Amino acid sequence: MQFQGQIKTYPLSSATMTQSELESYLELPSQSSLTLITSVLGATSNWLALHLLRRTLKSDETIEPAAVLLVSFLRDEYFWEDAGQRLGLNLPRFKQTKQYGFLDGLSGLFLEEKLSQNTNCDQTLQSPDLQYIAKKIRTAIKTLKEDNEKKLLLILDGIDVLLAAAKDMDPFMLEDMIIDLREEVHATVLTLSADLPLVASLQTPLERNHAAFLMSIAHQASFIMNLRLLDTGIAKDVSGVIRITCKESHGEDRYKLEDKEFLYFIGADNRVKLFERGQQ
Template sequence: MSQIPHLLSPYVALPSESSLILLTSVLGASTNWLVLRYLQSYLGQNLESLSISNEIEDGDTTKVLLVSFMRDLAFWKDGARKLALDLDKLAAKKRFAFIDGLSELYLEPAKSKVGTRGAIAVRGNELGNIHNTVKNTLKELQTGSGKVVLVIDQLDLLLAMSGDKLDTVVLGDTLMDWRLSAHSTILTLAADTPLATGHDTPLETNHAALLLSLAHQADLVMSLRLLDTGTARDVSGVCRITTGDAESRRPTEQKAEARELLYFVGGDSTVRVFERGQ
């Protein structure tokens, strides 16, 4: 089983209530492996000591709702399996739920329902339907004790696919409503230069506005990018970690350290995270 890299452990531990964690990627430096480490930290049996202490202190079980607009459940199940996580069993124990925001998004609008593979499939790209599906699933996971963490993969894809039907303000309001129903929220967004700084098209303008707004709101931002000097055999990319003001942090809770790390994702899904010069 692949363990969570030691240098990464403080950042994937269960965060404070109402916190927002933003993970950004560029072409060639995906956040998939990082999202899987969050799932491993919250749902796995062999948690790092920091994550364990948080759960024991609160006396609660951590649950996860994963909403993906880019990848289906089969992708996440395969990645989780390599980390000794059985998402089917976790779903049966009401500790994990998955909303598929991609496979049936452009089919005839209908009430979202659980598919044959255990995923809750969203039909039709109307924001109201998507909003209700996420809210209802969060409510179901909140049954009993436990803290529910909301993980949204590539929310910006929904913005891009909706065209003129959806703007940044409305999407931001919807996200805020979801956040109020979860213990904390983790978001992944693309941060490629044309999308982050371009203003030539409505898509670029809306994407940049969404990215900037969420970056200002986030308590923690983990930005993945490729090496500035090009490719390297033993380095996949750079992970830059920055922290916000985090006003919701408890007085006794230490602020995570801002730093820049290198990482390498192996062919067997193992991940090394290290500092420059190591």
Template sequence: MPSQPPIPPLLSPYLSTAPSASLTLLTSTLGATSNWLILRFICAALKNTSSEDGSTKGDNEATTVVLVSWLRDATFWKDGGRKLGINFQKVHIIDALTTGLGIGASSLADVETEILKAITTAKPTTRVEGEERVLLVLDGLDFLLAATSCSTLETLDLVGELREHVYTTLLTSAADLPLTQSPTTPLEISHTALIMTMVHQARLVMSAKSLDTGVARDVSGVLRICKGAGAGDKAQEGEGELEEREFLYFVGADGGVRVFERGA
């Protein structure tokens, strides 16, 4: 496979135009994870987003990233990000997998304290006051809900509180059918409640899933991009150009990603 641009051209309008205080939801399923997409979001946020074609010209001085990951360790993110040229000095990774943040002895309040602390230290220093932007990525918050005794409301409160302190938020969640289709157990009910609320708050929902028609060698999965319910009140800010689309994508063994339309 020839080397791919870090950010697939078809996706660049979706990755680089997050407005202030917005929430983007990435959902994944068992066979189609969204980690590659998270890395590309981070990459797009750190690069200079002013260029229209999504080409990467220089670092965006005023943006930093706080990445909280409950399911993946820091090494995984750094390995994947290095290939994209992500400057990890500007990414503050909270490795909640190895530290077990929020699980066992530590509570949701500890999670909030820890993340807020990271946001404060990560906040970039800029010449212009109010220009600094922090992208908060919460990867696997739904795991915290499933594995601990905290309630959906508490988790939603946490997200709400954290969103107030950052420029834009990226949230990932599993959205497999067994978890959301016909919720019966408390685990499934709270998961569905969380994801439904997030869909309503989100500006954009990007869902990665496996091909419906079976496994193919040259397609890793389908990426469906929908407007979330949170996009409505942003319409007057020129958000209308984001189109609801569905793409196919292929992730190579080297981590390179190709995004294309059906039939292409």
């Protein structure tokens, strides 16, 4: 399946690997705002989160860099550092300069048998208890704030996995924890799953809880970036569709961004192609 349109191609190692139309949507969100990134199986959000990390951590002539705390329940630190390196983003260096922090919500909770003596317990979550998780995140936030005066962006990657993996997890308690954490940082970004089986049938407690949580977060979010597969199926030259919905101005003193939809392709040659529907 081929699509007509002007395709712009950027090497991941290039400083302009993200199309200019998309870059403006990745700038640091406004104070106290909530950004929601949803994904489905086959159209994951890690590539977009990496571009967001890069845009936030790296400075240019017009944008002041911010600090970032990434809490990931789906991917370990090695994944993020390796993927970031291919993007030209040296996360270990930002970690050394106290501009970046990471909490591993995967290894300690779900891969306990693989933990080694070299595992950093300070940055590894080892219990699904929400009070424990909130305390660990607050400690990490406090540490980053003490080490620099930059605005702090909190990214919670796949925290909805706790609804399935933690015993008796209440979606409203999870939501309350996120609300409390949002008060500690400049802005918050959540990546959540929006697969149809989780949000459509509502037959099981997990499906009902996940749907309620996702809908509530979407209602609160001022900015939503939705990743999905093509409605017509898989295409060899398109990885998926990104739909961007803006409920309010994204960023302080910036013009109001418009709703947008892009097709995107991530190739094996480490190049990203982005183009807008209907572009000639």
